[in-house]
Amino acid sequence: MPESIPAPLIIDTLKDTFREARGTSTREPLGWILSVPDTHQKTVLAALDKERALRVVTCATEDEANAVAAGLWIGGEPCVLMIQHAGLYASVNTLRGVAMDGRVPIFYLIGLLSREKDRDLKDSRHSMVRFAEPLLDTFGVPHARLEGPDDVHRIPEYYRLSRERRGPTAVLVGLETI
Amino acid sequence: MAMKPEEVLRAIAAARGDAICVPTMTTSPAWRTIAPDDLSVGCTGFMGGASSLGLGLALAMPKRRVVVFDGDGSLLMQLGSLATIAGARPRNLTHLLFKNGVYHTSGAQEIPGGLSVDFVEMAKGAGYRKAYAVTDFDDFKRRLPSMLSDEGPLLVELHTGLADKTPMTDRGGLSFNQQIDNLRKRLDTAG
Numbered sequence A: 001m002p003e004s005i006p007a008p009l010i011i012d013t014l015k016d017t018f019r020e021a022r023g024t025s026t027r028e029p030l031g032w033i034l035s036v037p038d039t040h041q042k043t044v045l046a047a048l049d050k051e052r053a054l055r056v057v058t059c060a061t062e063d064e065a066n067a068v069a070a071g072l073w074i075g076g077e078p079c080v081l082m083i084q085h086a087g088l089y090a091s092v093n094t095l096r097g098v099a100m101d102g103r104v105p106i107f108y109l110i111g112l113l114s115r116e117k118d119r120d121l122k123d124s125r126h127s128m129v130r131f132a133e134p135l136l137d138t139f140g141v142p143h144a145r146l147e148g149p150d151d152v153h154r155i156p157e158y159y160r161l162s163r164e165r166r167g168p169t170a171v172l173v174g175l176e177t178i
Numbered sequence B: 001m002a003m004k005p006e007e008v009l010r011a012i013a014a015a016r017g018d019a020i021c022v023p024t025m026t027t028s029p030a031w032r033t034i035a036p037d038d039l040s041v042g043c044t045g046f047m048g049g050a051s052s053l054g055l056g057l058a059l060a061m062p063k064r065r066v067v068v069f070d071g072d073g074s075l076l077m078q079l080g081s082l083a084t085i086a087g088a089r090p091r092n093l094t095h096l097l098f099k100n101g102v103y104h105t106s107g108a109q110e111i112p113g114g115l116s117v118d119f120v121e122m123a124k125g126a127g128y129r130k131a132y133a134v135t136d137f138d139d140f141k142r143r144l145p146s147m148l149s150d151e152g153p154l155l156v157e158l159h160t161g162l163a164d165k166t167p168m169t170d171r172g173g174l175s176f177n178q179q180i181d182n183l184r185k186r187l188d189t190a191g
Helices: A007-022 A039-049 A062-074 A085-090 A092-101 A132-138 A154-165 B005-015 B027-034 B050-060 B072-077 B081-088 B119-126 B137-147 B176-187
Strands: A031-035 A054-058 A079-084 A106-111 A143-146 A168-173 B020-023 B066-071 B093-099 B130-134 B154-159
Touching: A007 A031, A007 A039, A007 A054, A007 A154, A031 A039, A031 A062, A039 A054, A039 A079, A039 A106, A054 B081, A062 A079, A062 A085, A062 A092, A062 A106, A062 B050, A062 B081, A062 B176, A079 A085, A085 A092, A085 A106, A085 A132, A092 A106, A092 A168, A092 B176, A106 A154, A132 A143, A132 A168, A143 A154, A154 A168, B005 B027, B005 B093, B005 B137, B020 B027, B020 B050, B027 B066, B050 B066, B050 B081, B050 B093, B066 B072, B072 B093, B081 B119, B093 B119, B119 B130, B119 B154, B130 B137, B137 B154
Parallel strands: A031 A054, A031 A079, A079 A106, A106 A168, A143 A168, B020 B066, B066 B093, B093 B154, B130 B154
Antiparallel strands: none
C-alpha cells in the first residue's frame, strides 16, 4: 500500500540533489523550484515558503515553467519542476519542444491528485490519474513512482538521469504529501 | 508611421554589448542575419515561450542583461508570463514587444483585439517595474541605452510594421538545441 511522504523528507532530498548537482560551487540559491501550485504537494509548497536555501518561482502555467527551466539550465542553474498531472497534460507541447527537441534536462515532480490508496494507477476511477504514466510512456519520458518514504532516492536518481540523457524525466508523487 | 523591425534590430545589435538576446517568430530570421553570433537563443518550437525563456536566463545570470524580442501574438499565448516575470522581479530583464497586430507568420491574421490591445497597461498591472510604448524610430534610438540598462523587469511596446521575412519564408538557422549548446559554450556553463 502506498504511504504519504512527509514534506521535510522531500525538501531534504531536493537539497541533497541540488548539492550533488552543484558540486563544489557555493553559489546561491542552492537550487530552484519552479512550481505551478499542486494541491497534492501542498505541504511541500508550504514548507518551501519558509525555506531560504531554495528559491521558488511560482509560474502561472506549466508552459512557462518549462521555458524558465530551459533558461536556468542554459545559465548553469539546477532546478526541479513541481506540477500536477493536469499540468502535465496542459503542457505537453512545451515538454516536447523544450525538453525533448531542445534536449533540455528537465526533472518533474508530478502530483497525482485523487490517486486512490487502494488502487493501482491504471485502475483509478480518475482519468487524470490513469493517463499520467501512459502519456509519459508515449513521449518516452522515463518515470518512477514515489509510493512512500523509502522511494525518495528516486528523486536524485531521476534528476541525474535527466542530465545524463539530456531530456525529461519524472517522478510521480503517489499520495498527498504530509 | 510604424517602425521597421529590421531597423530596430540593427540598432539593438549595435548597442547590446554582451546582452543575451531571445528572438522569436518574425524577429528570428532578421536577427540571425544582423547578429550572427552565439550569444542569442531563439524561442523555436514552443510559441509563446520567449518571455519565460528570458526569465530563466535572467535569473541564472543576474549580472548580464537579457533582452527578449517578443511578439504580440506570441505573448498572448502565454500572457500569464507577465505576472510570473513581475513576481520573480529580474532586475536585468528587458522585454521588448514587437507589436504589429497580426500573426504575420501564418498569413497576417489579426490577433485577438488587434492593435487595440494595450500591453503597456497589462505589464504595469502585472507589476513590471516600468512599461511604456515607443512609436517612432528616433525616439527608440534615444531611449535604447536606458532600455538596456534600466532596472527591470521593463517592457517596451514597439509599434512596428511587418518584417521582411518570417520563419516560414526564411527557414534557415540552427535548431533550438544547437542554439542552446552554442550559448552554453559561450557562457561557459556547459560543464
